[in-house]
Structure formats: C-alpha cells, structure tokens
Amino acid sequence: MKMIRRALVAIGMAGLVAAALRLRGVGGTPPQSGGWRELSGPELG
C-alpha cells in the first residue's frame, strides 16, 4: 500500500513538472528593428 502511494505521488510530481515545462517553453527572440512594407507593382516585377 505504501509503495503504491509513493508511486502515485512520484507520478503526480513528474506530471506537474512536465506540465510546468510544457507551459513555460524555451527560446524566443525579441524583435530587433525595422518593419513591414507592402510590396508594390515594380517590386513584384
């Protein structure tokens, strides 16, 4: 009984850590400088 309880607690803890990592994620690069400009006729050609 004690072993089952420990196993369930361990699984629960692992699940919580996995969920936290999944929600947090890693990476991401902030925008630098510049902006978007619509393509006009000559640029399409």
Add this chain to the structure above:
Amino acid sequence: MTRVGIVGVGAVGARLARQLVSTEVEQVLIRDESRNRAELVARSLGDTAMVDRGEMTDPLDVDVVVLAGPGRLQATHAAVFVRNGQHVVSTSDDIDDVRALLALDHEARERGVHLVVGAGFAPGLTCVLAAHGAARFDHVDEIHVAKSGTGGPACARQHHRAVGRGALDWRDGGWEHRPGGSGRELCWFPDPIGAQDCYRAALPDALVLVPAFPGIRRVTARVSATRRDRLTARLPMLWPTHPEGGPGAVRVELRGVRGASRDVVVFGAMDRPAVAAGAVAAVAVGFAVDGMLRRPGAAGLAELVEPVPFLTELARRGVRAAIFEGDVAPSTSGGLGAS
C-alpha cells in the same frame, strides 16, 4: 465557357465561390455535405452559382474542381476527379492528406491534368512567397514558414489536431520527425498580428516546398499557438469553434547565398485566413484554366506558378504581400527567429 465545381462551402469554399462569380467564370457548381449550406451560399451568389445535388465523389461536369471541404478527405475526392480527367485544386492543409495528394502526381501526369496541392493561405500563399523570394538568391539554403490564425471551424479543428501531432521538418537532405507543440519561436508577423509564439506542428508546408527547391538544406513550418492550445492539443477540443476566425498572417523567411555573401529575406501577408485562402484558390483556378501552370501533375504552387503574375493578381483581389525591412535576428533554431 468556364465551369468550376466547389466541393465544400465552409468559410474557405464560400469565399472562393464569391471570388469566382465576381470574375470571368461562367458557372460555379456548389456541392456540400450540408445541402442547406450549399443552397444558402448559392442563393447569396446569384444566377452564376448552382447547387449540385450529387454525392461528394460523384462526377461533376466542370473544367476544374476545387476541393475546399474537410482536409482529411480531399485526397480521396481528388483521386476520383483526376481519374475523370479533370483539373483539381486542393486547399487541404492536413499533412497526411497532402502526402496522399502528392502521391497522385504520376496518375495526374499520365492523364495530363493539373492537381494543385495546398492552394490556401499556408500552404499556398506561403509557397508563392517562397518562390518569389528565391529569385533574390543565387541559391536558397533554408525556408522557414510560420502562420497565425485560423479560418472557419474546420480550420480551427485542423489547427488543434496539428499542434498535438508530430511535425515534419526537412534537414540536410532528409525528413526529421519532431514533437508537435515543441520548438517555440517568437515570430514577427505583419501588423496588426505582430509577435506570436509559434511551435512545430503537423503542417504540410515542407512536403510541397522541398520538391520545388532542389538541394535545399532546411525547410520548417510553425504555427502560432497559445499555452492553452499546447496543453490541450492532445485532448478533444474543449470549446466551440468560432464560425469565422479573426485576422491571421503568414511569414516566410528565406536564407541563402547572393553573390559572395549570405542573406536573409522575410516576406509576409496579413488577412483573414479564409478570405486569403479563397483568393489564392480562385487565382489558382484561373491559372489552371488559362494554361499558366508550369506542368501537369500534382505539386504545390511554388513549383507550378510564376510568382509575380500570381501575386499581382492576388493584390488586385486585395491580398497583399509585404516584405520585412530591418535587422533579422539570429534565432535559437537557426532560422525562424523574429525579425
């Protein structure tokens, strides 16, 4: 006299039908699993549009069939129409469906018909932007596609499925399977979408882009998603889909060699995904009818169309491409970083 059949008139199909009746198409035959929806759309379009009461794979007496129904069924439908010797334009963005559509290439070539694969917002407009951007390079090494937003309910369900399934990237001459929902990157889309966290997902963009760029080293695709999307991606959808998605955007980053130096070019577009997908499919229909597709067989738009006339016609219909001007930051994955 040009006759076009549309199979599936959800958010994309209805927009496509409206685009077609406003141009040179003489008749649009509409077929949908929901007869009421088909009649509603046909009534709103006037005399040019008619409802076809056949089953989904029954023969259609048209020049071009556009498949705008649920993504996972389009390969089955396309096979029937290709065997009938009809040109087909598919808007599917389901990875398995796109793979099956591309597998029809041999049969479509034998019959001399066009099968345009992925004629939507992404893949679709992204493929044309990639082809357009490639002209600025001597050699393109990497293409990284990102998209944000969904069209109608079917598109939202597809987005949900895609984030929960494995992604397929092209890396150094081979396919690489990666977990869906992994590989977060902050991608900078055209205004007003701006910066969005994007993740790997089961997206078919690499499948249609790799054949169009022989020798390319990397092709990846990501989709914007919230943390809730990632957490619940492997569960059934827990909330109802919106009948019409909000604004969306696509972003295509190309890295390659120009002259003696390496360079990066980023193209993008912002629109409602269903509206843009309808316009892309309509222009693809025009190209098929006018014989402006490069070859018969199944392929994506990057392989089949001249990008400049395609983008010019899209711009005439209100879907405008943009280019990013400024510093493009290096990214953690070596490609898709924000600009």
